Amino acid sequence: MRLNRIRRNGKLYVRILLGLTLSIVLVLIASNFIFYMIFTGVLQDEAVENDLANLRQTGKAVANTTESAQTVAFQIYRNSAIAKMLYYSKPDAFDTQAAMLDLRNYLSTMPFIQSIYVYNPASGYYYIAAQNGQEGIWRESEVQDAGILDILSRYRDYKPFTPIPRTIKSASANAPDLGVYTYLCYDAINFNREMNSAVIVNLSASWINRELGKAETANSGRTYLLDDHDVVRSVDDLMSVKLGQADLALLQSFVSKPEPGFAVAAFEGAKSLITYTAPTPYEWHYVRITPYGEITQKTKDIRGKTLQVAGAILVVGLLLSWLMSRYLYVPINRIEKRMSDLESEKRNSSYTLRQNTLRKLIQIQDFDPAFQLEKLRSAGIAFDFTQPYRLALLRIDGFDRIRSQSPKDLLTYKFAIMNIAAEISSKLYGAETVDLEDDGILMLINTGEMEQEAETLPAMLREIQEACVEFLRIGLTISLTPATRSPRELHAMYKLAREATDRRFFSGCGAIIEATPQSGDRRSFSVGKEKRCSTPSSRAKRRRLPPCTGIFSWRPPNRRSASPNPLRITWP
Known part of the structure; x- marks a missing residue:
C-alpha cells in the first residue's frame, strides 16, 4: 500500500533518481579522496628521489673540481718559478714575470678556477691571477678580497684539504658578489707554526652549478649548504642565508642524522618537503626545500575537476528530480504501453x-x-x-x-x-x-x-x-x-x-x-x-x-x- 501511494503521488521515481544521484556523487568523492592520497604519496616519493639525485650530483661536482684544485695547488708549489715568489723576500723581476705567466696559464687551461693567490708573508705581497676582478702584485693592505685575509689570519680554524665556501666582494657596486669554493694550501712547518707561504685556489661556484641548474625550474625549490662551521648558504651563489631560529633548528635536527632522508614540515611558514643528504667527506650537508603545493599541484587539479563533475552530477540530478516530480510522472496507460513493448x-x-x-x-x-x-x-x-x-x-x-x-x-x-x-x-x-x-x-x-x-x-x-x-x-x-x-x-x-x-x-x-x-x-x-x-x-x-x-x-x-x-x- 505504501508503495502504491508513493507511486500515485509521483515520488517513487524521484526517490529512485535521488538515490542513484547521491550514490554516484558519494562514490566519486570517495574514490577521488583515495586516489588523491595514493597519487600524492607517489609524487612525494618521486620528488624525494629527484631531490636526492640533484643533491648527490651537486656534492659530486664540488668534490671532482676540488680534487682538480688540489692537484693545481701542488703543481704550483712544485713550479720552480712560482716557488721563488713563495720563499724569497725579494724575488727577481724576471722570475716574477715568469711566475705570473705560469699562473695565467693555469687559469686559461682550467676554466672552473676563478682566481689563484700566491702569498709570501716574508715579502708581504699577494701575486694574483684572476678571470675577472683584481689581479697582479699587491701589498696585503691593497688586496680587495678581505675574506681571504680573514681566512689566512685564522687558518688553524679550517680543516686541511677542505674547500671553504664563501663569496668575494665585487669591486664594482653594480656587479654581484662572486661565489667561490676556496682551497687553501699552505706551509707552516716552522717551530712557531706560523705560515711561511700559501697558495689559494678559488673555484667558481657559478661554473660548477651551470649544469646542475638546467634540471631545475625557477619554482622547483631551493638548495642549501650547511658547511662545517654551521653556516647556511645558498648553493646557487654561496651567499649566507639568514634563517629564523625555528627553521635553523629544524635543519640542524635533520642534518645531524647519518643517513639521507626527507620530512614534510613547515619551513618559513609554508608546508614543504625537506630532503637532506648524509654528511659529505667535508662534513657538509645539502638540504633541498620544495614547496609541498608544487608536488601535489597535479593531483589537486584532478581532485578539483572530479569535485566539479560530482557537483555537476548532483545539480543535474536534483534538477531532474524536480522536473520529474512536476512534469514527468508516467500514467498507467504509458506503463501498459511499455509493458506491451517489452512483450514485443x-x-x-x-x-x-x-x-x-x-x-x-x-x-x-x-x-x-x-x-x-x-x-x-x-x-x-x-x-x-x-x-x-x-x-x-x-x-x-x-x-x-x-x-x-x-x-x-x-x-x-x-x-x-x-x-x-x-x-x-x-x-x-x-x-x-x-x-x-x-x-x-x-x-x-x-x-x-x-x-x-x-x-x-x-x-x-x-x-x-x-x-x-x-x-x-x-x-x-x-x-x-x-x-x-x-x-x-x-x-x-x-x-x-x-x-x-x-x-x-x-x-x-x-x-x-x-x-x-x-x-x-x-x-x-x-x-x-x-x-x-x-x-x-x-x-x-x-x-x-x-x-x-x-x-x-x-x-x-x-x-x-x-x-x-x-x-x-x-x-x-
Whole structure:
C-alpha cells in the first residue's frame, strides 16, 4: 500500500533518481579522496628521489673540481718559478714575470678556477691571477678580497684539504658578489707554526652549478649548504642565508642524522618537503626545500575537476528530480504501453532463442531426452522427438549467386522460405524450421501415425518447392530422412540428410532425395533418363523449376558390403 501511494503521488521515481544521484556523487568523492592520497604519496616519493639525485650530483661536482684544485695547488708549489715568489723576500723581476705567466696559464687551461693567490708573508705581497676582478702584485693592505685575509689570519680554524665556501666582494657596486669554493694550501712547518707561504685556489661556484641548474625550474625549490662551521648558504651563489631560529633548528635536527632522508614540515611558514643528504667527506650537508603545493599541484587539479563533475552530477540530478516530480510522472496507460513493448521485445528475442535451441539440439549426440524435451517446451517449441519424426533438409539452389547479388536480402529470403515451409507443413504435420546459417534450412517434422505419409509428405515438399519458385524465384533441393522415434538418432538423421544433399548433382537442382540408411557403393543411372533430364519440360519452364526434378533415393556407401544395392530414381 505504501508503495502504491508513493507511486500515485509521483515520488517513487524521484526517490529512485535521488538515490542513484547521491550514490554516484558519494562514490566519486570517495574514490577521488583515495586516489588523491595514493597519487600524492607517489609524487612525494618521486620528488624525494629527484631531490636526492640533484643533491648527490651537486656534492659530486664540488668534490671532482676540488680534487682538480688540489692537484693545481701542488703543481704550483712544485713550479720552480712560482716557488721563488713563495720563499724569497725579494724575488727577481724576471722570475716574477715568469711566475705570473705560469699562473695565467693555469687559469686559461682550467676554466672552473676563478682566481689563484700566491702569498709570501716574508715579502708581504699577494701575486694574483684572476678571470675577472683584481689581479697582479699587491701589498696585503691593497688586496680587495678581505675574506681571504680573514681566512689566512685564522687558518688553524679550517680543516686541511677542505674547500671553504664563501663569496668575494665585487669591486664594482653594480656587479654581484662572486661565489667561490676556496682551497687553501699552505706551509707552516716552522717551530712557531706560523705560515711561511700559501697558495689559494678559488673555484667558481657559478661554473660548477651551470649544469646542475638546467634540471631545475625557477619554482622547483631551493638548495642549501650547511658547511662545517654551521653556516647556511645558498648553493646557487654561496651567499649566507639568514634563517629564523625555528627553521635553523629544524635543519640542524635533520642534518645531524647519518643517513639521507626527507620530512614534510613547515619551513618559513609554508608546508614543504625537506630532503637532506648524509654528511659529505667535508662534513657538509645539502638540504633541498620544495614547496609541498608544487608536488601535489597535479593531483589537486584532478581532485578539483572530479569535485566539479560530482557537483555537476548532483545539480543535474536534483534538477531532474524536480522536473520529474512536476512534469514527468508516467500514467498507467504509458506503463501498459511499455509493458506491451517489452512483450514485443520478448517475442522478437524468442525467435533467436528458439533457433539457437534447435541448432544445439541437432548438433549434440548424447543428451538426456527428458531434460531436452522440457527445455524445448520452455522455449515454446512444439517438436517432440519422442514421437515419430522425419527431417527434411532444404538447400537453396544457386546460393552463391544469390549471396553475391543480394547479400543484404539473404536473411530475408531464408526467413521467407521458413515461413512458407511452416505454413504449408502446418496443414498436415507439426513442424519446426531451423536456419543452419549456410545454404540450408532444416525441417523437423512430427509425422505421427499417418498411413498415407509416403504420398502426402513428398507432395507437401513439392508444394514448398513450387511456392518458393513462384514467390521468391528460388529453387530448393530437399533431402528427406526415414521416419524414426528415437531421440538419440536425431544427430545421425541430420548427418544423413546433409550427406544426401551433397550428392544432388546426380539428380540436378530441385530434386527430392530420400536418404536411406542402407549401405551401398554402386550407383546406376539410366542414359535415357539423363537425356530426358537434360531437356527441360514445358511445365518446368512455366513454373521456372530446375529441369531435373524427382525423387532420388541415395544410400550412403559401406565399403564392407559385398553386394551393394543400385541407385534408384523414380520420376513423377
